[in-house]
Amino acid sequence: MTGLAGVLSALGDDPMLAVGLTLAAFLAGQALVNLMGKPAWLPAVFVSAVVLALAIVSLPLTYAAYREGALWLTVLLGPATVALGVPLFQQMHHIRQMLMPILVALPVGAMLAVIYALVIAWALGATPHILASLAPKSVTAPIAIGITEALGGSVPLLMGSLLLTGVVATIAVDLLAGQLKVSDERILGFTLGLNGHAVGTVRAFEISATAGAFASLGMSLTGVFTALLLPFLFPF
Amino acid sequence: MLRGFLVLIGFFLAGETARLGLGLPISGGVLGMLGLVTVLVMRGQVSDGLASASKAIISVLVLLIMPGVVGIFFQADAFDGYWLAILSALLIGTVLSVLSTLLLMRWLTGPRKYQETQ
Incomplete structure (x- = not known):
């Protein structure tokens, strides 16, 4: 057990290697995307994930060992989910501007997003x-x-599905809004957040602050609605 | 700000307690978030400490999900034979759901109704 390989494989047991690699890949991905002019079809997190995968493959580190070390990061997802309640509360007053449309479109839109995907995947033979x-x-x-x-x-x-959905939703809103002659920024934002979660919300903030506010509202409400309902309906 | 982090962790643990105690299939994070929103609505405001703590943790959310994202490169072969179903569901399903939301919102905010909401 001498030499660089031995040292590196011993380091593989140290969670700080996984945390450091994740942080480095995150920053590298952001820098690369900035160099490319931040194209809407390429979320920074995807580039970061490619960099991270290459780093894990090229080091004497298994994905299982990486994931165990990275638990030091993922354990924070719980409190981070709670934290999403703060912007939801701060953006709630926007609901009043479009109360009826949002109250109707949110449950229908959030359900359809699930149903379309499940029906298509099921029809093509996907497993439970x-x-x-x-x-x-x-x-x-x-x-x-x-x-x-x-x-x-x-x-x-x-x-992976989340990333692809976010990108497709963003492109679809850009293309379809013109075809359907929808130009209300509140509708564009809400649609981006409901269908394209964080990826769509980033795009909405590029349109305008209003679109961004409605996108984060659509994103949070879709998340809460789906989390409360789906586990009870899914077996069907 | 540390006080704000403690509030977030407190609500998360309360959510986990509710999940485990009641046997709910909803994550402790979501239950904690609903608890937090309820308290904020009742109080009518967010403290500066909680606002800055939540802003800080949300700004690193992407970092927190990366270990999950990178997994798809290592576990993709587990889904061999199903990629047509997966990609069709994601591509066609998402275009259909965007189309549905846009049409629905356009209809709901149609010329007459639109003025009522102004």
Whole structure:
């Protein structure tokens, strides 16, 4: 057990290696995306994840060992989910501006986001394990992880699905809003947040502060609504 | 700000207690968040400490989800044979749900109703 490889594999047991790698990959991903001019189809977290995967593969570190070390980070997801209640409370007054449309569109839209995906995946032969991973695809990550765990799905598949959903929702809103002649920033924002969670919300803040506020409102409400309802309805 | 973190952890633990005690299939984080929103609505305001603590932890959320995201590169072969179903559900399903939300919101805020909400 001498040399660099021996030292590195001993370091693999130290959680600080996993935490440091994650932080370094996060910053590298952000820097790369900034260099590319922040394209809407490429979320920084995806680039960061590619950098992180390459780092794990090239070091004498297994994914299992990495994930165990990274528990030091993921344990914070619980309090971070609670923290989402603060912006939800701060943005609640926007609901009054569009009370009826939001109260109707939110449950219908959030349910349809789940139903379309489940019906298509089921029709093409997906297993219950896969369906449980896809179901919360439009929900913001910290809440969605809890839902998929409760349903018995795969968190990595969920995370990939979340990213793809966020990107597709963002592109779809850009393309369809013009076709349907929808220009109300509140509607665009709400649609981005409801369907595209955090990825859509970032895009909404680029449109305007109003769109961003309605996006974070749509994102939080979709998360809460889906988390409360889906675990009870899913077996069907 | 540390006081704010303690509030967040307190609500999370209360949420976990409710989840385990009542056997609910809802994460402790979501239950804690609902508790927090209820208290904030009753009080009508957020303390500075809680506002800055939640802002700080939300700003590093992406970092917290990265260990989960990177997993898909290592576990993708577990889903071999199902990628057509998965990708179709995500691509077609998301375009359909965006279309539905836009049409629904446009209809609900239609010219007449739109003026009523102003």
